[in-house]
Ligand code: HEM
């Protein structure tokens with residue numbers, strides 16, 4: 223990918239489950255992209271990333287580009303798949319969100 | 326089948342305990358991810374896009390029904406009720422939690438299985454012909470040699486940190502069903518003056534620099550196998566590049582050095598190493614061979630089989646497509662397609678695994694194989710039992726009669742799971758299978774292979790039609806290659822031109838297939854043969870006719 227552009231979120235995988243998580247404004251890791259802190263300045267995001275990267279509860283933190291119009295949405299399809307789940311089965315986040323709605 | 330010795334058992338249990346401790350230390354924070362990652366990879370645990378993934382070795386693709394049932398149990402207890410059989414004849418679980426992985430490895434050890442050397446720069450699971458020990462066209466069963474290699478390479482102190490991963494494939498048959506020339510070392514058993522010898526190929530591999538392996542030695546006496554392999558590995562271990570991982574595979578070493586110079590260095594090392602082996606390996610081989618004695622075949626009346634062939638068109642088609650000749654005339658090998666139209670290539674649910682295990686136990690001398698085409702094989706079946714096997718498979722949705730047809734696709738996990746992917750491969754395979762389901766018998770033998778990135782885990786280079794998923798400025802884009810082959814005439818396909826976006830890909834394949842149907846001399850001329858006869862140009866024109874019109 224070319225050099226990354228703001229706005230961005232910080233994303234990683236949960237150490238225990240591997241699930242995709244996002245850093246929220248209170249510096250907790252949330253499974254919801256909608257809860258993610260959106261950084262409009264890249265250097266601020268990079269500063270936080272350095273902290274996030276060394277956190278013990280997640281693996282492989284990095285910056286992901288988003289658009290932040292009506293809702294926060296990933297700009298690249300890879301991040302959309304991570305946010306949704308695989309296309310061959312109704313597994314991953316899409317299924318989790320569904321049970322939450324159903325509950 | 327190879328039976329574990331106490332030594333193997335103790336070794337595997339010890340590794341599980343070490344790993345359990347490592348996971349605990351990671352969870353406590355005593356190990357950082359940088360420290361832990363190589364340790365988990367050594368035990369087959371990867372991190373993919375949505376979850377961890379556990380890759381389990383199925384040595385030379387052979388499983389017992391008990392082992393298959395245990396895989397089903399693992400799928401239900403710790404995963405989402407299914408598993409993915411891969412083109413490396415392994416199985417992957419896509420959703421385990423890190424904390425559960427030690428328990429899964431223990432459950433595997435209960436049935437003499439493990440995930441060691443499924444990762445890392447080691448000698449990986451040796452792959453072979455799925456019909457090994459059963460095939461009509463076989464010189465000798467390659468699996469005792471595969472097992473000998475497994476024992477020699479497992480935890481081999483010198484070869485745990487090779488310049489890069491190392492894959493060996495072996496076949497004992499005339500027809501290469503193991504793509505041996507796409508492996509770092511390919512071995513073919515041949516008969517020479519009444520004795521077994523090996524034709525050895527070296528430096529094959531796919532990935533970003535696809536190369537077909539070259540012949541290193543024409544007839545290596547079978548008893549020299551391990552010292553010779555040790556010689557090849559030791560030359561590679563010294564001469565292989567460690568500075569650049571893209572140039573680290575043996576194929577690059579061989580290309581850079583030239584095959585003759587490489588051979589000379591191997592010969593020199595071989596002379597030196599040979600003495601050290603002093604026949605121990607042959608004693609081991611003798612013991613191993615006892616474990617691969619053929620099953621106790623039973624002669625049964627074939628009447629019901631011939632009746633079913635006459636009476637049931639569905640059965641006849643399935644026999645034509647999915648049943649292969651066995652060295653015993655009253656026997657056959659059955660390929661159970663994991664390529665139902667619209668299904669994910671290589672996936673099996675836990676119920677399917679159990680049903681297949683039952684079939685193997687009742688009708689197939691308790692043996693199962695995984696093919697590199699991601700199907701499951703019952704290698705030894707009496708023809709008399711084919712009708713009941715067919716009916717059972719049909720009742721569980723596993724009787725798709727499509728082996729070798731356009732829907733029998735190899736596809737890597739792609740961007741639905743894999744963290745390295747540049748595009749998805751599974752949905753493309755699903756679309757193709759559904760699109761051509763009705764026409765596939767007419768289209769005939771055709772191998773489509775799909776990878777979700779340049780690493781080529783889906784073997785796209787050696788597909789008759791190869792499809793490579795790429796990221797073109799933030800859009801999934803698929804590049805087509807033609808002219809590849811995975812058989813005895815192994816060849817790397819040629820790139821056709823610009824790639825296609827998802828919505829352009831199926832129409833492009835339509836044009837390609839229509840062109841073939843129009844150009845073939847007769848129904849028996851396969852797609853690959855037509856491409857060979859005419860060259861790629863007419864197919865290229867068919868693919869890009871829209872560009873010319875524009
Ligand atoms: C987490 C998932 C996977 C990762 C990270 C991965 C990684 C890689 C990489 C980096 C290469 C290129 C190696 C090189 O050229 O030096 C490769 C090649 C390959 N992988 Fe995978 N792979 C994955 C899944 C699979 C699966 C599911 C299969 C079997 C279906 C597979 C089979 C192969 C094969 C056949 C090759 C090409 C042959 C060769 O090594 O030259 N891989 N893989």
Ligand code: SF4
Nearest residue numbers: 737743746777778782
């Ligand atoms: S080819 Fe690429 S996308 Fe497919 S499994 Fe291999 S590394 Fe992943």
